[in-house]
Amino acid sequence: VDQTSVFSSLCKDTFRVTRVRDLQSKVTEALWLAASGTPGPVLLELPVDVLYPYQTVKEMTGGKDKPKGLAQRYISFAIDALFAGIKDSPVDPLPIRTLNPNGLSVKKMRKMLETAKKPVMVVGSQAMLPGGRISAEGLAAAVRKLGIPVFLGGMSRGLLGATDPLFFRQARKAALKEADLVVLAGSVCDFRLDYGRSINKKAKVVAINRSSAQLKLNQGLFWKADLAMKSDVIETLRGQGAAVVCPKWIERLVDREQKEEEKMLRGSDTELEGGVNPVLLFKVLDSLLTKDSVLIGDGGDFVGTNYLSSLL
Numbered sequence: 001v002d003q004t005s006v007f008s009s010l011c012k013d014t015f016r017v018t019r020v021r022d023l024q025s026k027v028t029e030a031l032w033l034a035a036s037g038t039p040g041p042v043l044l045e046l047p048v049d050v051l052y053p054y055q056t057v058k059e060m061t062g063g064k065d066k067p068k069g070l071a072q073r074y075i076s077f078a079i080d081a082l083f084a085g086i087k088d089s090p091v092d093p094l095p096i097r098t099l100n101p102n103g104l105s106v107k108k109m110r111k112m113l114e115t116a117k118k119p120v121m122v123v124g125s126q127a128m129l130p131g132g133r134i135s136a137e138g139l140a141a142a143v144r145k146l147g148i149p150v151f152l153g154g155m156s157r158g159l160l161g162a163t164d165p166l167f168f169r170q171a172r173k174a175a176l177k178e179a180d181l182v183v184l185a186g187s188v189c190d191f192r193l194d195y196g197r198s199i200n201k202k203a204k205v206v207a208i209n210r211s212s213a214q215l216k217l218n219q220g221l222f223w224k225a226d227l228a229m230k231s232d233v234i235e236t237l238r239g240q241g242a243a244v245v246c247p248k249w250i251e252r253l254v255d256r257e258q259k260e261e262e263k264m265l266r267g268s269d270t271e272l273e274g275g276v277n278p279v280l281l282f283k284v285l286d287s288l289l290t291k292d293s294v295l296i297g298d299g300g301d302f303v304g305t306n307y308l309s310s311l312l
Helices: 003-007 020-035 054-060 069-083 103-115 136-146 172-178 191-196 233-238 247-269 278-288
Strands: 013-016 042-045 119-123 150-152 181-185 204-209 227-230
Touching (some): 103 181, 103 204, 136 233, 204 233
Parallel strands (some): 013 042, 119 150, 119 181, 181 204, 204 227
């Protein structure tokens, strides 16, 4: 089976090792490529004969110490070529390639933040990827330092804890429609943002993403990036400096958040025939689970915006 052709469309790259001496360098290169830039799968195909010792391969293929005839000579030559040039020396790991932001783009983003009256940031799963020089705690610190309202999605949920004043869960669509600046930090305009229709058409948009494809996904349909930065989210936000002050805007979002929470709580009193009221279920769970509980759920909106506010 031509495995490299089968997997080429699914992987960042594919490698086939045909000589034992290339094992170390190819494994090192594959690991580096998988972790660099936008992390993703890399196929490393290792034929069985490069994984066994010389003598074992020789016995398996019928090789002889003193080959006779054309067939035996060919087998002996192929085995010797397979193991030729082996060096018993360690190979150091290659440094992970982090996509640092362009300095001019960082300054332009800063000016856009300083002039915005109603900024909003949407943080996606990619912001949590490994490869940057600082941890998730560093990302949280950069987000807090920026000082603008934040909506968290995917794997970034929980980044700011439950009580951070910049963290909002409810009425994201309404906030995006009212915002004059939207920062897409590792998030993309797919179905979760209604392909860009959720964003105010008059708003300035800053897109930060490691992937060229995701950076401008569905652009031209309902949205357009005024500033597109192919870079690591953490490194980009770290360069933005002091907090942006927008107290009235935050107060407006807080008020809307509280009203949405109250509306959802009222839904827990509704009795359903032949089923379980999901809001009531989450309300009961909220009272039973501890702060360090780990939840795994699949349920669309009710996983992202349910009553488990203290745990998300």
